[in-house]
Amino acid sequence: MPEEKRSDVLQNYNGEDSEYRIYIFPLCALIFLILVVLAASYVNYNTYFFKINDNKLELWHGDFAPMGFQNCTDFDPVSTDSHDFSKIVDKIYKSKERAYGALYVVFIDEVQRELDNGCEVDLKKVDHNLALADKFYDLCYWINPGFSKKRFEVSWKKVERLKDLLSLAYKDSLDHMRRAKSLGLAKDTDIEQKKKEAEDWLKQYPISP
Secondary structure: OOOHHHHHHHHHHHHHHHHHHHHHHHEEEEEEHHHHHHHHHHHHOOEEEEEEOOOEEEEEEEOOOOOEEEEEEOOEEEEEEOOOOOOEEOOOEEEEEHHHHHHHHHHHHHHHHOOOOOOOOOHHHHHHHHHHHHHHHHHHHHHHHHOOOOOHHHHHHHHHHHHHHHHHHHHHHHHHHHHHHHHHOHHHHHHHHHHHHHHHHHHOOOOOO
16 A cells, blocks of 8 residues: 555544544543442432431431432331430431341330339330330341340240249239138138149249349
8 A cells, every 4th residue: 555545544543533532531421420320329229217207206218319318108107205216316227127127126125124124014015115126026137146136035034024923923812812711711622722833833933033
């Protein structure tokens, strides 16, 4: 190929290459910006937090956008009247399961504190908080083995408290059995049978101090 023609071809090639190169950098910048926006939107969408409105705890999560949040409609608001949610409100959780786990811990800790009251325990309150905790247990237990450990511990502690309450009831009944027997208000055989049952139980399960 003659030198002049070769030079013309190279000039045309370099000219076209320069023309396309003008669009490459803006296109790469646009693609990078789109990826950044998508990544930020994904992170925001998987961001959860609790907040209190009208004395009720609500769960919110991010929109699929770099900013903005909305109320989780599949979460039933919880009344704050008898619960302390101060430890979980306005904290950021990176998944719904972690948010549920934080709420589960609140309820299960309240159960533990109530069970620590010994024979003064309020079993209605225990059962109420256990029911609330169990609503979230199946949704979060797998992310933290400690959740299952706590659930087992409160279940067993409830058994111990029930034993204490039954022991207290047997102890109270023994006093009244003696009075009833002394006054001749009950059959001796029936009283003796129940008295033995109560005494045997109290030997096996004395009331916890």
